[in-house]
Amino acid sequence: MTELTRRQVVGLGAAAAASLASGWRPLAAASERLAPTRQPQRVLVIGAGLAGLAAAWELVEAGHEVTVLEARSRPGGRIRTLRSAFADGLHAEAGGMAFSTHDANAGRYIDALGLVRGEFGEAGLRDLYHLGDRRFSKGPGERINWPYGLTPEENQLGPRGLVNQYILDGLTPEAAVPEAWQQAQLSVLDSVTLADFMRARGASEGAVRLLSNTMWFGAAIEVASMMSIAMADFPSQIVGAAGFVLQGGNEQLPRGMAARLSRNIRYGIEVGAIQEGHEQVRVHGRQAGEERAFTADRLICTIPASVLRDIDIAPALPAEQARAISELNYLGVARTFLQVRRAFWFDEGVSGRAHTDLPIGQIERHPLSDPGAPDARSILESHVRGPHAYELGETPQADVLEATLVDMERVHPQIRHEYEGGITKSWTSDPYVRSGFSMATPGQVTGFLETLKKPRGRIHFAGEHTSIMRATMEGALRSGVRAASEVHGAST
Numbered sequence: 149m150t151e152l153t154r155r156q157v158v159g160l161g162a163a164a165a166a167s168l169a170s171g172w173r174p175l176a177a178a179s180e181r182l183a184p185t186r187q188p189q190r191v192l193v194i195g196a197g198l199a200g201l202a203a204a205w206e207l208v209e210a211g212h213e214v215t216v217l218e219a220r221s222r223p224g225g226r227i228r229t230l231r232s233a234f235a236d237g238l239h240a241e242a243g244g245m246a247f248s249t250h251d252a253n254a255g256r257y258i259d260a261l262g263l264v265r266g267e268f269g270e271a272g273l274r275d276l277y278h279l280g281d282r283r284f285s286k287g288p289g290e291r292i293n294w295p296y297g298l299t300p301e302e303n304q305l306g307p308r309g310l311v312n313q314y315i316l317d318g319l320t321p322e323a324a325v326p327e328a329w330q331q332a333q334l335s336v337l338d339s340v341t342l343a344d345f346m347r348a349r350g351a352s353e354g355a356v357r358l359l360s361n362t363m364w365f366g367a368a369i370e371v372a373s374m375m376s377i378a379m380a381d382f383p384s385q386i387v388g389a390a391g392f393v394l395q396g397g398n399e400q401l402p403r404g405m406a407a408r409l410s411r412n413i414r415y416g417i418e419v420g421a422i423q424e425g426h427e428q429v430r431v432h433g434r435q436a437g438e439e440r441a442f443t444a445d446r447l448i449c450t451i452p453a454s455v456l457r458d459i460d461i462a463p464a465l466p467a468e469q470a471r472a473i474s475e476l477n478y479l480g481v482a483r484t485f486l487q488v489r490r491a492f493w494f495d496e497g498v499s500g501r502a503h504t505d506l507p508i509g510q511i512e513r514h515p516l517s518d519p520g521a522p523d524a525r526s527i528l529e530s531h532v533r534g535p536h537a538y539e540l541g542e543t544p545q546a547d548v549l550e551a552t553l554v555d556m557e558r559v560h561p562q563i564r565h566e567y568e569g570g571i572t573k574s575w576t577s578d579p580y581v582r583s584g585f586s587m588a589t590p591g592q593v594t595g596f597l598e599t600l601k602k603p604r605g606r607i608h609f610a611g612e613h614t615s616i617m618r619a620t621m622e623g624a625l626r627s628g629v630r631a632a633s634e635v636h637g638a639s640t
């Protein structure tokens with residue numbers, strides 16, 4: 149299993165082992181269904197990403213009159229399965245990749261739609277590394293010499309052992325329970341970055357650097373609040389849950405939800421302003437250059453904070469809420485997908501995936517559920533997170549593809565020979581995201597989270613950035629369900 153994504157069960161830390169030994173197995177609770185309403189409300193939902201779809205689903209089921217306004221011509225927002233760019237029915241995930249068996253809300257919608265879970269395709273091959281100017285491969289359980297001047301003990305542990313020692317063993321089982329985030333022993337974690345948390349537990353600079361280049365959370369290691377990482381990125385590891393994808397592509401979840409809500413969704417409407425009155429809320433948008441206005445009793449706004457900061461809201465939000473929306477930290481992501489004629493890496497006995505400290509970041513193989521075969525077409529992805537993603541977002545696609553090929557050749561020397569074409573997905577230059585996902589810095593969870601999700605009059609807020617499980621599909625769904633429940637409660 150790779151160190152790259154959230155797919156793996158990292159192995160249980162001491163806290164998890166203790167919780168399981170005591171028979172206590174924390175699970176993120178699935179939300180209760182709303183009772184049928186006797187006072188139907190007209191509700192506008194901005195955004196047909198997972199948060200908006202979950203909110204609309206719950207409110208429609210409860211009997212409210214819901215209209216979803218979505219700027220794009222498709223549902224799903226940051227869940228995006230790319231297909232048309234590739235041959236032979238191949239697909240690649242440009243947005244959310246790994247669900248977790250710990251995700252109770254995602255599980256509920258996946259089951260309601262009859263979608264099929266798939267395992268990550270593992271051919272049981274070695275992963276490649278290009279770290280410290282050295283290319284090498286490593287199989288499960290194999291001992292090697294890691295770069296960056298680790299201590300002998302750290303070298304023996306390797307990346308997964310370092311995660312256990314410096315991160316998981318320092319977390320209590322409550323970190324897997326989203327509702328527990330305000331408990332004192334957890335909220336204190338909001339005063340440090342993940343890197344400083346590791347250093348305080350004895351990690352060398354080399355160990356911090358090794359995890360920054362081999363783990364899915366790596367790009368955020370020096371900026372992210374330890375609390376935010378603990379509550380959003382590690383619950384699955386703490387409880388020993390497994391990662392999974394949806395057979396045929398993750399976009400089936402938002403597409404399936406949207407199909408059920410088809411009559412409620414209006415695509416192609418970019419909202420630019422929200423006005424709250426005493427008795428209703430009014431939303432102004434544009435569709436194909438024409439002004440459009442909508443009114444309702446209540447509004448659920450799921451626009452990412454990175455975009456919402458430029459939406460005109462009248463009367464102005466309280467200063468504290470406006471500040472949280474404008475200052476919340478985001479992590480940029482850029483993904484470049486290269487189709488190759490054949491999965492040539494099988495010749496070398498490696499999986500195709502690679503962990504690098506090169507500008508191309510981490511290399512993933514798609515489709516995620518398919519381990520591939522030596523003579524079949526496949527897709528290699530360069531996954532870049534952090535400041536470089538913003539630079540790539542401003543670079544023409546042809547230049548990004550060429551630069552990716554140049555760097556990728558250092559890891560996969562045959563790539564240019566087998567390369568057939570590629571496509572980039574920059575989330576930083578996507579006008580409806582402008583970044584990647586929220587990544588609270590120290591102080592921003594305890595300082596901003598309650599404010600970000602607080603309703604103001606008739607306006608309710610949802611989206612991954614309003615959830616303690618930020619930057620996850622489950623967090624987005626949870627936030628939508630929570631906002632639906634607020635609206636529903638307000639009607640009785």
Ligand SMILES: Cc1cc2nc3c(=O)[nH]c(=O)nc-3n(C[C@H](O)[C@H](O)[C@H](O)COP(=O)(O)OP(=O)(O)OC[C@H]3O[C@@H](n4cnc5c(N)ncnc54)[C@H](O)[C@@H]3O)c2cc1C
Nearest residue numbers: 195197198199219225226244245246419611612620621624
């Ligand atoms: C590269 C990447 C990898 C990820 N990997 C994982 C992973 O492995 N596992 C995981 O659980 N999560 C992952 N995530 C996070 C997950 O995808 C998000 O948390 C989730 O999809 C966010 O849903 P949302 O509804 O909050 O926001 P969005 O999906 O962004 O939905 C917001 C919607 O609002 C619309 N909108 C924006 N502005 C306007 C406007 N002005 N007018 C009208 N509509 C507007 C947008 O078009 C969009 O459809 C990843 C995200 C990214 C970007």
